[in-house]
Amino acid sequence: MALLSYIRRNRKLVPQINKDEALCEMLNGNLPEGDTSLITLFKELDNTIKAEDANVKDGALNNAHGDWYEYLLGIASWNLFVSGDAANLALILPNIRQFDVATLYNEEFCNIIYDLREKIVASTDVELITSNPDFVIVSGDVVRQRVSEFEPITELTTENLNFISSLYQSFVNSCGFDDIIGYIGVKASLRPDRRLQLPHEGSLMKAIYVHLQTRNWIIDPKGLKYYAISRSINDSDRKALRTVATHSITTVHNEPQAAVDEVYAVDSLNSATDVLSRILN
Amino acid sequence: MALLSYIRRNRKLVPQINKDEALCEMLNGNLPEGDTSLITLFKELDNTIKAEDANVKDGALNNAHGDWYEYLLGIASWNLFVSGDAANLALILPNIRQFDVATLYNEEFCNIIYDLREKIVASTDVELITSNPDFVIVSGDVVRQRVSEFEPITELTTENLNFISSLYQSFVNSCGFDDIIGYIGVKASLRPDRRLQLPHEGSLMKAIYVHLQTRNWIIDPKGLKYYAISRSINDSDRKALRTVATHSITTVHNEPQAAVDEVYAVDSLNSATDVLSRILN
DNA sequence: TCGCGCCGGCGCG
């Protein structure tokens, strides 16, 4: 069937979803309505895919949900910045094998991070490992320095999805200490085990930031923010995400600091815009 | 079919696996051979179950694998202690809603942990949350104080599974500072995201321990160990699990300390015995 | 080929 261009079959005839094409084709190139529930929408898209090919595994849909959710948030962030209603921009990041987030900093700070990693490994065989955050928040200043065209995204096309997911490349080696405002951990859904990946990531990013600050005698820094966004969040999630960044509780000198600064439920493009205007201003 | 006592159907006719019974019945009450690969074994058990009822979902099997793996490690630990070849005992822990690990400590230390949690929450609305570790390692001394019968487990029965998974109850309020030697994070398999739950847990348990030590002026403490065990471990897993406990890198005074002290691949009862004799001695 | 980071569907108390 020609319509099924977003489901392919590999050499073993296992169906494989092309995540970008699937989203664009099923939505006919249109962004979801502003108030459409993404929980509902993704279930409908799942049903469409399963109706096309019942052999599609749940794991494939799980995988797609993660990207779809990031794409829609990435578009909301871009459009908000283009409209002039956001001071800063949230950028989708690829995985850590594809991109080292430290290289967003200019050479000076990037080298300090390299140096920190090396020294820690060399002295004690201990590492500073977390997954790449889903989004990085960069300052509007650096965005205007590095990007020249600011057109809103009004259509869901694979070109547009490719644009927002590779935008980060424009910012390599271009951020000063204050140009990386923070990160966002994004999950389509939470579980009591998986949600702890967020405080881990927040803790590590903040510990590295504190180290940068110390090494450079930066007095009274702005601080690094780490936010979490999911389609649905309950009270236990909120409580767990208030977990302390452990580097801040061993001495009495510092106030204990949360690993995740704020947690937001975002289940539609409208709420994405609302939440991002709070985070990005 | 009468044989299917370990697959039940709820009111909506959805099949449900009784995890304990399933393991015992499928293995006919026998422990796996010492050199049987658990990866292979679990796949065979999955196939048996799916052959009985094709509607069993992968999620149900995932859930069962976690328990089966813990049961077998719990039995190996018990038998090792009973045989006299282990100084300490690793106990299966339930989830955090069912049991607060802090209550394993005697009243004095338990109250300090309560106090720490309260003060942190009251002062800064920040929490100290992680999932319960899968296993706690308690000293042989306290085991001999609290348990009177030491029979090896030679059969897989639901009674025996119930025994090893509720043994922890014997140790409530009975551990001094040095009687909780450490914890073990156990996962049947790892993924690059899920494996980070282990350093998070290790980091938090160690930060709490350091706090106990500080509050009690304990000089030169033994330290708290956090181990990780999985059926299969690759180089990236090992590297990620060497991630630093972040509380140990903010000051120059302490040596950076790993959140996870050692990582072991355990894919058979024999290797379980080998690894546990290293951890528990 | 494999490492990354994705997430839903559990059994149980």
Add this chain to the structure above:
DNA sequence: TCGCGCCGGCGCG
């Protein structure tokens, strides 16, 4: 009822 903590099956570079 729901919170806990379980984990495999992805699409992609």
